[in-house]
Structures are given as structure tokens and as C-alpha cells.
Amino acid sequence: MSALRTLAFLALVASSSQASDCSYVGLLAHLNLASTNDLLATMRPVKVWTTPTLVHLDMLLYGILEVDEKSQTVTSQIWVQMFWTNEFLTWNSTDFCGINMLTVPRTRLWIPDIEIQEDTSDAGSIHKSAVVKLYPNGSMFATTRERLTSTCQMDLLLFPFDTQECNITFSSMTSDENTVQLESRKRGTALTEVSDHLMVTKGEWELQNMRIILRNVTKASKSKLIYKVSISRKPMLYVINLIVPLLFFLVLDLASFSISEARGEKLSFKVTILLSISFMLLILQDILPSTEANMPMIAKYCLFIFTVVGLSVLEAMLVGYLYDLDGCCYKTAQSPADAQEDIQLEVDNQKEPAGAEGIPDKSSLPLDGPVDGDLLKLILQEVKAARQEVDEHKDQRKTGRYRRAAVIIDRVFFFFYFLATGVFVSFMNTLWVSHIYNK
Known part of the structure; x- marks a missing residue:
């Protein structure tokens, strides 16, 4: 009987101590994020190195700012959302008073180096979120907003009644297909509807649709996620x-x-x-x-x-x-x-007629004749x-x-x-x- 009382007392003490640690600081300490951890910031977060990191990437188009036919470029406002899993950063939310989301500075974690191949804009136009959202199952969420100036091979045969299809290709600059794989969480039709609803400015262009193509380049062994954006000109x-x-x-x-x-x-x-x-x-x-x-x-x-x-x-x-x-x-x-x-x-x-000597006397002419x-x-x-x-x-x-x-x-x-x-x-x-x- 005394043994049961002792166990109940220890459980009460443990629960009280756990309840007293319902803070983000305790969770950061549990995840070894309270201080800078170079391993979490530099190494790909997998327990088995042969396991590829699956990165889900969704792109939303906020505005079509300018289309330059002379330089064959398109300037647009995009919002990129990335989702991946960090196998080392997991916790049970019930152990930390139901905390189911944690924000971590971007500099303390490994972030996939995903870039746009057609990007010709300067670095000042890219605005990356300072923090990354972390969930109990290890899922991570990062956002990037960019004023993108991308190259586009235009077909101006039917100008000004033309429709242009421009590619926006996402790929990793350093990781191959066996290390980082790209996919999209949503379909192109859903992203098109959301983009058309959220679009702030269109100018003389109108968004038609967005198609998603997955492509693996065999020669370079890189995974690519291609967004084919179709826009039509307003010809009036x-x-x-x-x-x-x-x-x-x-x-x-x-x-x-x-x-x-x-x-x-x-x-x-x-x-x-x-x-x-x-x-x-x-x-x-x-x-x-x-x-x-x-x-x-x-x-x-x-x-x-x-x-x-x-x-x-x-x-x-x-x-x-x-x-x-x-x-x-x-x-x-x-x-x-x-x-x-x-x-x-x-x-x-x-x-005039000749002198008087050549003209007969008027008295000898008829009175009515000319x-x-x-x-x-x-x-x-x-x-x-x-x-x-x-x-x-x-x-x-x-x-x-x-x-x-x-x-x-x-x-x-x-x-x-x-x-x-x-x-x-x-x-x-x-x-x-x-x-x-x-x-």
C-alpha cells in the first residue's frame, strides 16, 4: 500500500513539473534549438542519408506587372510556399501543454536551396520570411515573396491577340535527384483559381491557367518542378x-x-x-x-x-x-x-478704217444699213x-x-x-x- 502511495506521489510530482514547463523556451531546449546548432543548420535533416528529402512547393501569382516584348522578359509578383520534413525536430504536443506549432529563425535550420532558373531579377527583390514554422511531426513551412523578372520565349505571331506561355522552373542548385525531390501539393487548377482571386494587378494581361510539370534531368540528375503560366493579352x-x-x-x-x-x-x-x-x-x-x-x-x-x-x-x-x-x-x-x-x-x-478719203460720205449710205x-x-x-x-x-x-x-x-x-x-x-x-x- 505504501508503494502505491509512493508511485502516485512521484506521478503527481512529474505531472506538476511537466505542467510547469509549458513554454516555447522549454520546447526549444528539448529540440536543442535554444542555442545555435551548426549540425541542424548545415546538414540535411534525415536519419538515413540515402533517404531523399521531399520538398513540396506551391507557387501563387499575385500580379503581372510588366511584359517586355523587346527583351523577352516578364515581371510578376509571386509567393512561394515550401514544405519539407525534418526528422530530428519532432515532439509530442501533449508533453508541452498542446503546443502544435513553433517558429524558428531561418538561420538555425537547413533550408532547401531552391532557385528559379529563369530568374533575372536582383537579390533585393527577394523577400524571404525570417522564421520557419515547425510542427510536431517534423513538418516545416517556409515562404518567400519575390518580384520576379523571368525570361520568356514569346511567340508574337498573332500580336496583339496573342497568348504567351512562360516557364518558371524550380530546382535545387546543389542537390541532385537522390538528395532533394520536388513536388507540388496542389494541382494547377487550384493554384490558378487562388492566384486569380488574389491577384492585385494584371495590367494589359490576364491569367489563363497554370500547369505543373515534373521533370528529372538525367544528365544533371536534378529534380525540376516547372510551372507553365499562360497569360493572354487584352488587345483593345x-x-x-x-x-x-x-x-x-x-x-x-x-x-x-x-x-x-x-x-x-x-x-x-x-x-x-x-x-x-x-x-x-x-x-x-x-x-x-x-x-x-x-x-x-x-x-x-x-x-x-x-x-x-x-x-x-x-x-x-x-x-x-x-x-x-x-x-x-x-x-x-x-x-x-x-x-x-x-x-x-x-x-x-x-x-480703225482708213482715212476719210477712203470712206464714202455718210449722206450717200442708207440710213438704216450698217x-x-x-x-x-x-x-x-x-x-x-x-x-x-x-x-x-x-x-x-x-x-x-x-x-x-x-x-x-x-x-x-x-x-x-x-x-x-x-x-x-x-x-x-x-x-x-x-x-x-x-x-
């Missing part, structure tokens, strides 16, 4: 600033065929349109990268409009030249003898008018061929111009619209 700004103005310039150039060549405004109007298209091409050059392998459709669109408008300017110059040539031929068609005769008629028309000088003037005017009418018909038959050739060239060029423009614009519209509906 480029439609308003580039596509619609270029189409409007093309319509204006077609409408300029209705301007008469005699007014002299057609050529200057077409040159103004050509200069405006050149300015639009300079704007496009600042956006798209310099590449010849895969020319974007909008570059072909601009090049086609620039080419047809340039040909239209040349055609307007040719037609204007033919009109001027026809006018020159009309002026030189009159012979010097005809011109001299016209001058003589003008002089004779304005001459004077001889006035009659001569009337006859000369009728003869000159008839001759001018005959000369005009003759000159039109001789010199109108250049004007007729100019009219034929203008009509034929307008027909092919309108046909080529309609076919090309319809093709571009079909291609872009079909891509939009297939997204």
Missing part, C-alpha cells in the same frame, strides 16, 4: 491605336481616287497618308522585338498597307504626269502659221470662232490619247487595289477572329 488598346487607324488610312487612300487630277490635291493627300503610316510603323517598332524568323501578323498588316499606299502614290504621280503631258501636247499642237494668222486677225479686228467697218468686224469674228471650233476638234483627236491612257491606268489600278485590299483584310480578320474564339 492596340486595336484602337494601331489596327483601326491603319485601316482608316487605307480607306482614305481608296477614297482619294475620287479626287480630280485637275485640282492638284490628290498627290499631296496620298503623300500625307503615307507619312502617317510611317509614323505608325515607328510606334510598332518600339513594341516588337527585332526578329526575322517569325514576323508578327500585325507587321505584315502594316507592311501591306504601306506597300499599297506607296504604289498608289507612284500611280498618282504617273497619272499626273500623263495629264501634264497631254496639256503640253495641246499647247504645242498649233502651228506657228496658225498662231501668226490669229494674231493678224486680232490686229485687223482692232484696226457701217462697213462694223460689218467687217462681224465677219472676222464669225470666221475666227469657226476656225477655233475646228482646231479644238482636231487637237482633241490628236492630243487626247495621253489623258485617255491616264484614265484607263487609274481605273485598272483602282480595281486591283480594291481587290487586293479586300482579300488581305478579310484574311487578317478571319485569322485574328478565329484565334480569339479558339482561346
Whole structure:
């Protein structure tokens, strides 16, 4: 009986002493973390060295800040969560008054050296949590927030209706596949929904989906976790600033065929349109990268409009030249003898009759008959008018061929111009619209 009392007393003392140690300090001392432990900070936390450390990594996308097509980079805000197990840091939560989570400074523990291969941002943009969460079963949780600038091979064929797929590859810089293995706790669809809900800024881009690919590189023996992030561009700004103005310039150039060549405004109007298209091409050059392998459709669109408008300017110059040539031929068609005769008629028309001795006395003329000088003037005017009418018909038959050739060239060029423009614009519209509906 006394033995039972002794055991009960010892149990009460033990329970009271255990209850008095319900603090994080006692737990840190139990885990040998009260002071710096170089072994826990440098060595991979496994009891058997052949056991690989499984690291679960989830990435959330908080914002798409900038996409630079010239440098082929994407700047985004990401949040990375890492989970792994430390086999040496376990405890029974009931022994420490139910403590089921402990925060430990990052510098005192071994952290997987996971890096992003496409990362081109500076070290100042990476913000790692100062502490790591530790759970009774040895599970550890660390977070990293980063303003990531990553390289991305972009396909700008359908710009500005394009969708880009960029890879964000996580891998260990020093550990091979037998040491550290990477996986994801959540699926890509779940991460896409969470990212889209938490995203603060998107700019001109919209998140489509995130796919996760596990890949083991045989040559380097490294485990890789690849996030394929698909983003689509919002094209309305480029439609308003580039596509619609270029189409409007093309319509204006077609409408300029209705301007008469005699007014002299057609050529200057077409040159103004050509200069405006050149300015639009300079704007496009600042956006798209310099590449010849895969020319974007909008570059072909601009090049086609620039080419047809340039040909239209040349055609307007040719037609204007033919009109001027026809006018020159009309002026030189009159012979010097005809011109001299016209001058003589003008002089004779304005001459006064001879002296009084050549003119009969007015008393001998009929009272109502016309004077001889006035009659001569009337006859000369009728003869000159008839001759001018005959000369005009003759000159039109001789010199109108250049004007007729100019009219034929203008009509034929307008027909092919309108046909080529309609076919090309319809093709571009079909291609872009079909891509939009297939997204």
C-alpha cells in the first residue's frame, strides 16, 4: 500500500513539473534549438542519408506587372510556399501543454536551396520570411515573396491577340535527384483559381491557367518542378491605336481616287497618308522585338498597307504626269502659221478704217444699213470662232490619247487595289477572329 502511495506521489510530482514547463523556451531546449546548432543548420535533416528529402512547393501569382516584348522578359509578383520534413525536430504536443506549432529563425535550420532558373531579377527583390514554422511531426513551412523578372520565349505571331506561355522552373542548385525531390501539393487548377482571386494587378494581361510539370534531368540528375503560366493579352488598346487607324488610312487612300487630277490635291493627300503610316510603323517598332524568323501578323498588316499606299502614290504621280503631258501636247499642237494668222486677225479686228478719203460720205449710205467697218468686224469674228471650233476638234483627236491612257491606268489600278485590299483584310480578320474564339 505504501508503494502505491509512493508511485502516485512521484506521478503527481512529474505531472506538476511537466505542467510547469509549458513554454516555447522549454520546447526549444528539448529540440536543442535554444542555442545555435551548426549540425541542424548545415546538414540535411534525415536519419538515413540515402533517404531523399521531399520538398513540396506551391507557387501563387499575385500580379503581372510588366511584359517586355523587346527583351523577352516578364515581371510578376509571386509567393512561394515550401514544405519539407525534418526528422530530428519532432515532439509530442501533449508533453508541452498542446503546443502544435513553433517558429524558428531561418538561420538555425537547413533550408532547401531552391532557385528559379529563369530568374533575372536582383537579390533585393527577394523577400524571404525570417522564421520557419515547425510542427510536431517534423513538418516545416517556409515562404518567400519575390518580384520576379523571368525570361520568356514569346511567340508574337498573332500580336496583339496573342497568348504567351512562360516557364518558371524550380530546382535545387546543389542537390541532385537522390538528395532533394520536388513536388507540388496542389494541382494547377487550384493554384490558378487562388492566384486569380488574389491577384492585385494584371495590367494589359490576364491569367489563363497554370500547369505543373515534373521533370528529372538525367544528365544533371536534378529534380525540376516547372510551372507553365499562360497569360493572354487584352488587345483593345492596340486595336484602337494601331489596327483601326491603319485601316482608316487605307480607306482614305481608296477614297482619294475620287479626287480630280485637275485640282492638284490628290498627290499631296496620298503623300500625307503615307507619312502617317510611317509614323505608325515607328510606334510598332518600339513594341516588337527585332526578329526575322517569325514576323508578327500585325507587321505584315502594316507592311501591306504601306506597300499599297506607296504604289498608289507612284500611280498618282504617273497619272499626273500623263495629264501634264497631254496639256503640253495641246499647247504645242498649233502651228506657228496658225498662231501668226490669229494674231493678224486680232490686229485687223482692232484696226480703225482708213482715212476719210477712203470712206464714202455718210449722206450717200442708207440710213438704216450698217457701217462697213462694223460689218467687217462681224465677219472676222464669225470666221475666227469657226476656225477655233475646228482646231479644238482636231487637237482633241490628236492630243487626247495621253489623258485617255491616264484614265484607263487609274481605273485598272483602282480595281486591283480594291481587290487586293479586300482579300488581305478579310484574311487578317478571319485569322485574328478565329484565334480569339479558339482561346
